[in-house]
Amino acid sequence: xxxxxxxxxxxxxxxxxxxxxxxxxxxxxxxxxxxxxxxxxxxxxxxxxxxxxxxxxxxxxxxxxxxxxxxxxxxxxxxxxxxxxxxxxxxxxxxxxxxxxxxxxxxxxxxxxxxxxxxxxxxxxxxxxxxxxxxxxxxxxxxxxxxxxxxxxxxxxxxxxxxxxxxxxxxxxxxxxxxxxxxxxxxxxxxxxxxxxxxxxxxxxxxxxxxxxxxxxxxxxxxxxxxxxxxxxxxxxxxxxxxxxxxxxxxxxxxxxxxxxxxxxxxxxxxxxxxxxxxxxxxxxxxxxxxxxxxxxxxx
Amino acid sequence: xxxxxxxxxxxxxxxxxxxxxxxxxxxxxxxxxxxxxxxxxxxxxxxxxxxxxxxxxxxxxxxxxxxxxxxxxxxxxxxxxxxxxxxxxxxxxxxxxxxxxxxxxxxxxxxxxxxxxxxxxxxxxxxxxxxxxxxxxxxxxxxxxxxxxxxxxxxxxxxxxxxxxxxxxxxxxxxxxxxxxxxxxxxxxxxxxxxxxxxxxxxxxxxxxxxxxxxxxxxxxxxxxxxxxxxxxxxxxxxxxxxxxxxxxxxxxxxxxxxxxxxxxxxxxxxxxxxxxxxxxxxxxxxxxxxxxxxxxxxxxxxxxxxxxxxxxxxxxxxxxxxxxxxxxxxxxxxxxxxxxxxxxxxxxxxxxxxxxxxxxxxxxxxxxxxxxxxxxxxxxxxxxxxxxxxxxxxxxxxxxxxxxxxx
Amino acid sequence: xxxxxxxxxxxxxxxxxxxxxxxxxxxxxxxxxxxxxxxxxxxxxxxxxxxxxxxxxxxxxxxxxxxxxxxxxxxxxxxxxxxxxxxxxxxxxxxxxxxxxxxxxxxxxxxxxxxxxxxxxxxxxxxxxxxxxxxxxxxxxxxxxxxxxxxxxxxxxxxxxxxxxxxxxxxxxxxxxxxxxxxxxxxxxxxxxxxxxxxxxxxxxxxxxxxxxxxxxxxxxxxxxxxxxxxxxxxxxxxxxxxxxxxxxxxxxxxxxxxxxxxxxx
Numbered sequence: 020x021x022x023x024x025x026x027x028x029x030x031x032x033x034x035x036x037x038x039x040x041x042x043x044x045x046x047x048x049x050x051x052x053x054x055x056x057x058x059x060x061x062x063x064x065x066x067x068x069x070x071x072x073x074x075x076x077x078x079x080x081x082x083x084x085x086x087x088x089x090x091x092x093x094x095x096x097x098x099x100x101x102x103x104x105x106x107x108x109x110x111x112x113x114x115x116x117x118x119x120x121x122x123x124x125x126x127x128x129x130x131x132x133x134x135x136x137x138x139x140x141x142x143x144x145x146x147x148x149x150x151x152x153x154x155x156x157x158x159x160x161x162x163x164x165x166x167x168x169x170x171x172x173x174x175x176x177x178x179x180x181x182x183x184x185x186x187x188x189x190x191x192x193x194x195x196x197x198x199x200x201x202x203x204x205x206x207x208x209x210x211x212x213x214x215x216x217x218x219x220x221x222x223x224x225x226x227x228x229x230x231x232x233x234x235x236x237x238x239x240x241x242x243x244x245x246x247x248x249x250x251x252x253x254x255x256x257x258x259x260x261x262x263x264x265x266x267x268x269x270x271x272x273x274x275x276x277x278x279x280x281x282x283x284x285x286x287x288x289x290x291x292x293x294x295x296x297x298x299x300x301x302x303x304x305x306x307x308x309x310x311x312x313x314x315x316x317x318x319x
Numbered sequence: 320x321x322x323x324x325x326x327x328x329x330x331x332x333x334x335x336x337x338x339x340x341x342x343x344x345x346x347x348x349x350x351x352x353x354x355x356x357x358x359x360x361x362x363x364x365x366x367x368x369x370x371x372x373x374x375x376x377x378x379x380x381x382x383x384x385x386x387x388x389x390x391x392x393x394x395x396x397x398x399x400x401x402x403x404x405x406x407x408x409x410x411x412x413x414x415x416x417x418x419x420x421x422x423x424x425x426x427x428x429x430x431x432x433x434x435x436x437x438x439x440x441x442x443x444x445x446x447x448x449x450x451x452x453x454x455x456x457x458x459x460x461x462x463x464x465x466x467x468x469x470x471x472x473x474x475x476x477x478x479x480x481x482x483x484x485x486x487x488x489x490x491x492x493x494x495x496x497x498x499x500x501x502x503x504x505x506x507x508x509x510x511x512x513x514x515x516x517x518x519x520x521x522x523x524x525x526x527x528x529x530x531x532x533x534x535x536x537x538x539x540x541x542x543x544x545x546x547x548x549x550x551x552x553x554x555x556x557x558x559x560x561x562x563x564x565x566x567x568x569x570x571x572x573x574x575x576x577x578x579x580x581x582x583x584x585x586x587x588x589x590x591x592x593x594x595x596x597x598x599x600x601x602x603x604x605x606x607x608x609x610x611x612x613x614x615x616x617x618x619x620x621x622x623x624x625x626x627x628x629x630x631x632x633x634x635x636x637x638x639x640x641x642x643x644x645x646x647x648x649x650x651x652x653x654x655x656x657x658x659x660x661x662x663x664x665x666x667x668x669x670x671x672x673x674x675x676x677x678x679x680x681x682x683x684x685x686x687x688x689x690x691x692x693x694x695x696x697x698x699x700x701x702x703x704x705x706x707x708x709x710x711x712x713x714x715x716x717x718x719x720x721x722x723x724x725x726x727x
Numbered sequence: 728x729x730x731x732x733x734x735x736x737x738x739x740x741x742x743x744x745x746x747x748x749x750x751x752x753x754x755x756x757x758x759x760x761x762x763x764x765x766x767x768x769x770x771x772x773x774x775x776x777x778x779x780x781x782x783x784x785x786x787x788x789x790x791x792x793x794x795x796x797x798x799x800x801x802x803x804x805x806x807x808x809x810x811x812x813x814x815x816x817x818x819x820x821x822x823x824x825x826x827x828x829x830x831x832x833x834x835x836x837x838x839x840x841x842x843x844x845x846x847x848x849x850x851x852x853x854x855x856x857x858x859x860x861x862x863x864x865x866x867x868x869x870x871x872x873x874x875x876x877x878x879x880x881x882x883x884x885x886x887x888x889x890x891x892x893x894x895x896x897x898x899x900x901x902x903x904x905x906x907x908x909x910x911x912x913x914x915x916x917x918x919x920x921x922x923x924x925x926x927x928x929x930x931x932x933x934x935x936x937x938x939x940x941x942x943x944x945x946x947x948x949x950x951x952x953x954x955x956x957x958x959x960x961x962x963x964x965x966x967x968x969x970x971x972x973x974x975x976x977x978x979x980x981x982x983x984x985x986x987x988x989x990x991x992x993x
Contacts, residue, residue: 054514067341074346075353093340100337112378112701118513119460120700123657127696130650134690139341139359157497247646251525254518293529296522303519304507563903580852587851587858588844589980595827595838602825605782607842607905616848 026284027277030163032161032237034276035175039230040253041268042182048136050199050219052118057105058123059250060132061098063227063243066235069094070147078146079174087107087236091165093246095228101132101262102224103217112212137243143202145243147235167175171233179269186265191218199263248292252279261312270310327371328355333362359713377702422571426564434567438635440572440675442628447655447667448577449624454653455661457617458597460517462649463524466504467497467622469531469644471629476544476639477537486550490630497626505618513598519529524649532641543640547633566635573631574668577624581664584620593617596660647689654692658699661707670706682701732978733760734795735941736781736817741790742807743773750776751791751966755768756943758909759968760797763935763942765952767976768962774775774945776823776911777962778864782819783809805874814842819911821946824894828887831866832897833878835886836869839904876930892923903938905985912935912944916951931955963983 040062047055054170080090109128113121151167186192197205198215206212234243236248256275260267275298283291302309329532342363345354426434446468453459471493478484508519529584531538538544549562550569557565592613593604604610633639657673659666678688699706736758743751745826750861751773756814758764760910766774780787786806795801796816814941823861827939829836844865853861873879876896877928881889886897902910912921915923915931928951952959952973961969969976 052514054518064341064676071340071344071346075344078346078351078353097340104333104337109697109701112381114702116704119458120704122460122514122517124651124697124700126650127700129693130647130689131693131697133703134687134693136341138686138690139338140345192523236679241723258518290529290533293526293533297527300519300522300526302506303511303515305521306516307511337824551750583852584848588841588846589831589848589851592835592841593839594830594834598827598829599825601784601809601975602821602827604819605809605819606808606838606901607818609810610808620848673921675869684872692920 022284028168028242029129029180029284030277031273032168032171032281034256034273034281034287036234036249037177037228037253037256038258038269038272039175039226039233039277040249041257041272042179042265043227044221044254045128045257045260045262045265045268046195046219046223048257049265050195050202050216051110053110054122054125054254055105055110055220055223056122056250057109057128058223059246059248060129060136061102061217061224061246062183062227062249063241063246064101064132064136064231064232065098065224066231066241066245067145067234067243068097068145068228069150069235070241071149073148083152086148087152090150091171091229091232093280094232095131098224098228098231099221102220105132106220123138129250133243133246140243142243144240146240147238149239150232150236167233167237171237173269174229174233177210178229182222182226182265185222191215195219248287251299251316255295258299258307258309259302264309264311267309269312274310323372323375326375328370329369331364331368335364339365366393366548381702385702386499423538426567428452431560431563434563436636438563438567438570440633440672441567442635443652443655443675444574444630444668444671445570445577445624445628445631446652447659447671448574448581448654448664449621449628450656451659451662451664451667452475452581452584452593453617453621454656454669455659455663456585456597456616457593458613458661459617460513461520461618461621462517462646462653463504463520463522464528464621464625464652465644465646465648466524466527467500467625468629468632468648469527469641470500470622471497471626472539472639472644473531473629474626474631474635475633476547480539480544480545486548486630486634493630494623494627497629497656498623501618501620501622502615504622505615510615521646521649524646528641528644537642541641541646543638544633545638547637549634549637563635566631570631572629578664578668585662585664589613601686651692654696657696658706663706666706733797734758735760735797736943737791737793737795738781739791739793741777741792742787742788743776743785749786751780751967752854754960754962754965756960756967756970758943760941760943761935761939761958763931763944763955765956765959766943766962767947767949767952767959768935768946768968771964772962773965775913778819778911779840781812782817782911783807783812792965811907812840813907814910816906817911818905818907818909820895820898820902820913820915822913822917823910824891824898826886826894826897826901828885830886831883832886832889832917833866833882835868835897836872836900837865839901840868843906848880869900869904872903875903875933876900877926879930892919895919895927897935898931901941903934906916907940909941909943912942912946914945914947916946916948919948924948927951928954 035200040058043058044055046060047053049224066140069090070094073086074088076089084226088165105128109124110193112122113124149167151170151200154166176306186195192204194210194215195218196212197208198212202212205215252275256271257268258271259274260269260271278293281293282294335436339360342359343356345356347354381451409490446464450461453461474493474496475486475489477482480488484492495721504520504523508516511519532541534540549557549559550566551557552565583635592603593616595606595608596610596613596617601609632643637645655667655670658674659668659670675690678685734757736756738754738756740755742749742753752817754773754777756764756766756777766777768774776785776813776967779981781792781805783804784791792804793801794812794815794817802815804815807815808813827838830838844861846858846861868888870879873882876899878897878900881893886894886978889897895917899910899912899915910942912931916927919927930957931942933942935942944952956973958971959969959973960967961976961979961982966991968981969979971979
């Protein structure tokens with residue numbers, strides 16, 4: 020029983036991270052029908068910036084909580100900046116091009132960003148400081164869920180609630196929903212579509228960066244390649260839930276995270292990645308619209 | 320002009336900000352010091368400024384080109400320099416002769432190291448030509464092409480280490496295995512289009528690598544398979560030098576073969592069906608083309624060549640392990656096809672040679688190779704989506720009786 | 728009623744539901760040999776959906792689509808893929824032009840010959856005499872068809888560079904290349920000026936008379952419809968509201984109401 024709880028907790032942690040990244044994929048796809056291949060790299064860059072900032076701060080004598088806050092904040096700002104720039108350079112010029120072009124551009128940017136970090140920093144794994152403090156009240160259940168796990172779950176939950184509030188109740192959220200439904204019409208009623216799209220990228224990048232910082236502290240090391248795997252898995256989650264559907268991304272992340280944890284725990288951890296890819300392939304073949312998505316009929 | 324300069328300064332500042340943590344700061348946790356690389360900041364500033372100016376100029380040109388296309392002025396899809404030069408026998412024949420001579424004499428005048436590199440480049444030429452059919456002609460975006468490459472290589476590796484099969488037997492088997500996998504993997508994804516197709520094939524490619532890595536009994540896992548024999552000449556023992564030269568000529572033959580076959584296919588019933596499938600699948604099927612058979616044919620054909628190339632790759636390196644078959648490799652071959660111009664044979668050859676040889680010959684740039692791949696992919700899509708060599712369609716000699724009643 | 732001609736297409740009680748929406752409601756329609764039949768109705772009546780059900784793009788929810796190819800067995804083609812329908816002998820054009828933009832005009836027509844030729848990948852590589860013969864025939868037949876629609880001089884032009892009216896004619900030539908006994912045209916005159924429409928008028932009649940191909944067309948241009956149709960079916964809101972000779976349809980109050988709304992003046 021305890022093992023099951025342990026696995027469930029681990030599954031929820033995975034799910035939280037996948038959800039944070041998946042939201043970025045799903046929002047961008049919903050609005051411009053593009054798979055932002057480079058999104059995983061934003062997550063990775065968020066983690067790297069946090070690592071660098073915390074490294075500098077540690078050396079200059081800051082401590083504990085202030086490092087976490089500052090590193091997180093700066094990582095998020097930078098991720099937003101990268102997301103914004105990415106869209107402006109690699110995707111905006113291709114807004115009206117056939118679907119293949121932005122996809123290839125996205126793959127190109129993904130490669131570019133991976134190698135940019137590799138060359139600017141190092142190909143090796145870098146140790147990530149444990150930024151999340153240990154809370155005393157977690158002692159009793161520390162063998163099932165520790166402080167880092169708690170922080171991850173809580174932070175993700177808060178972020179997702181914040182996102183929902185933003186989409187549902189703010190003006191920019193309304194603009195985003197309108198643009199997703201009908202870009203031309205939104206433009207005609209005065210929505211600045213370019214800004215809305217930039218905003219979508221920025222929000223997605225912020226969430227991904229939060230995920231990156233959390234994962235970095237949790238796992239303890241990062242390298243330039245973590246974006247790829249995390250990206251594919253998060254994308255799987257987004258597709259599983261129905262790409263373009265925000266609650267779907269969260270649901271998909273839950274399903275994927277938990278099943279991965281149980282499979283790794285009860286069957287074998289070697290084939291863990293195959294599992295994720297396998298799920299992805301199966302959904303796309305059997306039910307491309309995902310769990311919560313609607314099947315779109317072809318207009319001939 | 321001044322405006323551009325002002326904007327570019329701002330852009331440069333933005334990029335300095337953007338790249339600051341990664342380019343300038345380096346944290347050395349061992350010695351607990353921070354390395355501040357201010358020179359990098361200067362490079363970024365200058366680079367961003369220059370690139371911004373160039374970018375603006377290029378974008379302006381591109382806007383103009385698109386506007387012109389809209390009103391239907393020339394420019395669009397006109398026969399390019401390339402087509403005119405190939406059609407003119409006075410230029411074409413001598414150029415071809417020179418190329419042929421250089422190709423034949425190459426290994427005799429350079430050292431063995433260069434020849435070996437050229438063999439690798441030629442392997443990628445074959446990969447490019449194979450994927451060119453699947454992606455370029457038929458429009459099926461396969462991001463997991465490396466899986467078939469691995470199938471070929473590991474077919475040889477496994478056949479050799481378990482059964483002692485030699486190169487020449489394994490070569491056709493490798494190709495066949497590739498084709499079979501092409502059909503097997505193509506079958507469940509027939510209905511997928513565009514993005515979804517790309518992601519699923521990416522999944523396939525990754526699954527292939529992981530399976531190879533973990534299935535110890537058959538594939539020897541991460542340790543790989545070693546002692547794979549080079550191609551033999553009727554069982555004769557050859558020195559490494561001779562074997563490499565031999566492999567080189569083998570590859571030249573294979574490339575010629577591939578060019579010949581692909582060329583014939585482009586101007587055939589099947590080739591046209593592939594293109595129509597790419598252009599508009601619904602209309603294509605409505606005109607009587609069997610989508611399943613045609614698509615599977617494209618997958619199988621592309622995978623066949625990847626399989627062949629894989630066998631030669633294993634023979635060249637005499638050692639294979641899963642790390643040679645990652646998404647990077649798929650991305651490289653895709654770049655080759657995209658850069659070359661989807662469907663253009665010569666474009667793909669040039670692109671493959673450039674992409675593989677440049678990092679070798681410009682050693683200073685080797686590290687930056689993947690970086691440049693990425694950048695080139697993005698830039699090509701923005702500024703020259705049609706590739707190095709634009710789409711040229713064949714003119715058919717037929718009854719071109721243009722009578723005066725041109726109006727119906 | 729006209730004399731008993733051979734029925735080519737027989738649609739009985741066709742119904743098409745998309746989830747809760749009934750786009751086509753129990754529509755029956757026949758096309759006989761040598762006829763030009765028109766299917767008209769206001770926008771959104773379900774005409775193109777009807778076409779799509781008949782040509783294999785959709786599988787009808789209810790009803791039968793029966794095809795009687797001349798001198799061959801009758802077949803029920805519900806749910807057949809569209810390439811199979813075309814091979815049987817019914818070809819179509821599209822409401823929103825669907826040409827192969829980056830292929831030449833001639834090549835677009837040549838695709839139509841795909842289902843009537845047999846060269847495989849191996850054949851294409853070896854280029855034996857049979858293959859070469861088929862290629863030659865394909866090119867010849869395609870040129871013939873281009874001549875019939877007046878596009879021979881544009882044979883080597885990319886399809887996307889053609890003017891609109893020419894693109895529509897190209898679609899027709901391409902459909903004809905499949906050797907159909909029945910041609911389904913979806914709004915062939917859309918966007919054409921009066922002169923082009925008149926030429927189209929003559930083309931369609933020529934196709935019926937010279938090529939012996941029967942025609943089922945969807946059209947909004949009433950002049951064209953009244954001029955060339957032998958019979959007309961009228962749809963509204965997915966249902967069939969009238970059928971008969973052009974004269975009868977013209978004066979049918981239900982039809983007038985459907986087109987002009989509740990108050991029918993003029």
